Amino acid sequence: MILRVLLLWLGLTAAPSSFAADVIDANLNQLYTNATEPNGVLSIYKYQVKQSQVVRVYLHSDNSSSLRPLLAVFREQRAVLSVQLPIRLEKNYFYDTVARTLCPFGNETLPANVGTDESAGAMTVELSCFSPTPVAYSLKAYLLDNFELTLGEQMSLSASPSQPVYLRYRIPKRLDSVVVIVKSNDEICMTVSIQMIGCPVFDLDNNVIFSGMHQTMTKQGAVPIQRSNLDDFYIVFVVKPNDDICSEMMSIQPASGPVHLDTRIKNFTVLIHELPTDSAYLVPMGVAVGAILVIYVLAFVHVSWVSIRDRRRWEEEGRAAVFGIDEETSSLNNPHYSYGATATSRSTISGSTEASDLPSSSGVSTIAGQEPSPDDINQPGPDLEISNEDADYDTLEDAKTDKSVARSKVNLMVSDLSLKPWKLRDKKYHLYTWNLLTIGLFYALPVVQLVLTWQNTVRLSGDMDLCWYNYLCARPLFGIFAFNSIFSNIGYVMLGLLYLGMVKERELRYRRTVGAVHASVKTEFGIPMHNGLLYALGIAIMMEGILSASYHVCPSSSNYQFDTSFMYIIGALGMLKIYQLRHPDINANAHVAFGILALFIFLAMCGVYFNDVPFWAIFSVCYILVMFGVSVEFYFKGQWRLNRHIYYRLRHYWRSTTCISRIIPRFKGRFIFLLIGNLLNLSFVFLGIWVMPKDFPSFLLLPFTGNLFLYLMYYIFMKLLNKERLKMRTVLFLLMAIGCWVIAMWFFINAVSDWSETPAESRVKNHECILFNFYDNHDVWHFMSALSLFMSFSIFLSLDDGLQWVRRDKIVVF
Structure with missing residues (x-):
């Protein structure tokens, strides 16, 4: 009994005049201007719609309010859509006009190859408002004739x-994938969404990201779609109420109160363009690999020719030099020869006017900077008798073996900086190779895992703003959105591997010609042969390719430093290699070099997130301190150390020198070079403080690449100044490297994306493929920069080949 009374009471209270509906048989494509009944009385418009027809409804009201809005419900056979006027988006944006496309009948169940039922069904529009006064409105339901897009046909729209x-x-x-291209002349922010066929369709700003893939755009957008993922889909266009997501500066500032806007209309075009099939990718990929294999063949021909030339040069020059050393060594080891005879013998053989080196007390032959091997050190030798009077003074041998005295000479020779045992030095430089392999392994594995996770996140969330692709030339394959940007890094890997092979061949050739002839030749002639840094350079080039490919799995500001870090390493290793050529004893240890590089990589990471005045102050101090330390090392050739004894050394220097000698630099050549280099580096620091570039990691590449180029030019200039000839192949490598770098930089500057901007702004720079309908500007940059690095570091393989049979005490240090 109580339940019956309760139901009766609910029926009476829930039966106001709103159930008294005014039903109107409406016609499609006809505008109805009317007003609502007071107190929520329904006005119902009934339309007859076929299942194959797509209906769009337009509704406008000038005098509806947010307190008593005009309510509209659109009922279909299997879907209901409700709206209200004014419609509120975000916080303070209100619109008096709404237009919505109703979900077509049967799209959830009917496959693309099955025809639709042409029987008509009812569609109703129910309007009501709980205002005591009538609210005027305009209603129109009309058919969409061009609801389905056609491949290759452009359609103009507005939203x-x-x-x-x-x-x-x-x-x-017949197609594996297509790309949806959207272009506009205005910069109004809009979301483009790709959604599965079904109802409801999420087509409002507050729900468009709930389904499918979506990206923001202003002037240009593109979405590649694989048929294996979606073969039938909706393309949804939703204009944002403001531009804060698409731009760093909001073009519309939110007002403190409600704002009614109906003039924010975006005009755009949409075009479906077919992408190459998966099998068509084989042609551009094969051409790239084939071009690199041609370089392999040319490198093989070049190496074979150089090997023949070296053997011929050994016959012409090497034998005379080695036989001279053999004769000299045998005379030094004979105890019946006097010191004067030894000096005369050396002068006769080598043409040197410099006094001879004396054998040490252990019997080790130390000829003009010769580095005794461990076997030589243990050999017994004659005991030399030295008078008590002579013992009170330093002999010439004492001066030469004292590295502090040797390095303080104004005119240093390579023999002065190659006194340490060769095996000890070579082991030191091979640490660069093993350390870099270890760093690369521990660096690359988490990177690959992370970017693959990001790629999966993009696929699951559908948020295409997480990755900064060139969507106009993104070629999907194996579930990767831009496979072309990954494959184009193969040049780094293959050319880095080729470089390692050329270094190994050079090492074996040296052993066959020079090292196999006489043990002392290694330590007497030419620039000391150490290949550890060259192997490290080859590995660094390969790691650059691997990490660059990892970055392009999902390029963004969060992972840009992945491959940039190895760009820093490549630049630093190049400078260290040039310095090591004539400073083998005093080059930096591997752990020190990589420790400083770790500092710069850390600063690069901080520059992405804290690009403000305090960060630039810290960076400037760190950079200037490193610059000062490098300058001191280069100027004093390892004589000064920044340790606890620095104060006593400075005090001793100040007391033992005159005022004039403190002002006038002792090593004028080094001073001029350091002055120019430091001015350029200080200019870089001041430029950074003034501009504060958003892309700090790329900006930090300038000192590494710039200093490497400056140091190489200085080295070549000093060689020519000291009348050291450059080999023709060295000049050719240099010219080809410069040409490749010019071409590569053009493609790098003409970027097709920019993670320092918003995703929508970056898409404005997106460009179609320029090569084989597969590679874009950045892909060509990958190929050309890999070739440029290969050419640049191939210079090191022949830079000092002209000094192979020149005595080290005749090779100037600069």
Whole structure:
């Protein structure tokens, strides 16, 4: 009994005049201007719609309010859509006009190849408002004739925040993938979404990201779609109420109170363009690999020719030099020869006017900077008798073996900086190779894991703003959005491997010609042969390719430093290699070099997130301190150390020198070079403080690449100044490297994306493929920069080949 009374009471209270509906048989494509009944009385418009027809409804009201809005419900056979006027988007944006496309009948269940039922069904529009006074409105329901897009045909559309638009497209079976290209002349922010066929369609700003893939755009956008993922889909266009997501500066500042806007309309075009099939990718990929294999063949021909030339040069020059050393060594080891005879013998053989080196008390032959091997050190030798009077003074041998005295000479020779045992030095430089392999392994594995996780996150979330691709030339394959940007890094890996092979061949050739002839030749002639840094350079080039490919799995500001870090390493290793050529004893240890590089990589990471005045102050101090330390090392050739004894050394220097000698530099050549280099580096620091570039990691590449180029030019200039000839192949490598770098930099500057901007702004720079309908500007940059690095570091393989049979005490240090 109580339940019956309760039901009766609910029926009476829930039966106001709103159930008294005014039903109107309406016609499509006809505008109805009317007003609502007071107190929520329904006005119902009934339309007859076929299942194959797509209906769009337009509704406008000038005098509805947010307190008593005009309510509209659109009922279909299997879907219901409700709106209210004014429609509120975000916080303070209100619109008096709304236009929505109703979900077509049967799209959830009917496959693309099955015809639709042409029987008509009812569609109703129910309008009501709980205002005591009538609210005027305008209503129109009309058919969409061009709801489905056609491949290759461009369609012009317009949309606003309250009037979203969506279309349908079915990928033909003959295609593997297509790209949806959207272009506009204005910069109004809009979201483009790709959604599965079904109802409801999420086409408002507050729900468009709930389904499918979506990206923001202003002037240009593109979405590549694989048929294996979606063969039939909706393309939804939703205009944002403001531009804060697409731009760093909001073009519309939110007002403190409600703002009614109906003029924010975006005009755009949409085009479906077919992408190459998966099998068509084989041609551009094969051409790239084939071009690199041609370089392999040319390198093999070049190495074979150089090997023949070296053997011929050994016959012409090497034998005479080695036989001279043999004769000299045998005379030094004979105890019956006097010191004067030894000096005369050396002068006769080598033409040197410099006094001879004396054998040490252990019997080790130390000829003009010769580095005794461990076997030589243990050999017994004659005991030399030295008078007590002579013992009170330093002999010439004492001066030469004292590295502090040797390095303080104004005119240093390579023999003065190659006194340490060769095996000890070579082991030191091979630490660069093993340390870099270890660093690369521990660095690359988490990177690959992380970017693959990001790629999976993009696929699951559908948020295409997480990765900064060139969507106009993104070629999907194996579930990767831009496989072309990954494959184009193969040049780094293959050319880095080729470089390692050329270094190994050079090492074996040296052993066959020079090292196999006489043990002392290694330590007497030419620039000391150490290949550890060259191997490290080859590995660094390969790691650059691997990490660059990892970055391009999902390029963004969060992982840009992955491959940039190895760019820093390549630049630093190049400078260290040039310095090591004539400073083998005093080059930096591997752990020190990589420790400083770790500092710069840390600063690069901080520059991405804290690009403000305090960061630039800290960076400037760190950079200047490193610059000062490098300058001191280069100027004093390892004589000064920044340790606890620095104060006593400075005090001793100040007391033992005159005022004039403190002002006038003792090593004028080094001073001029350091002055120019430090001025350029200080200019770089001041430029950074003034500009504060958003892309700090790229900006930090300038000192590494710039200093490497400056040091190489200085080295070549000093060689020519000291009348050291450059080999023709060295000049050719230099010219080809410069040409490749010029071409590569053009493609790098003409970027097709920029993670320092918002995703929508970056897409404005997106460009179609320029090579084989597969590679874009950045892909060509990958190939050309890999070739440029290979050419640049191939210079090191022949830079000092002209000094192979020149005595080290005749090779100037600079």
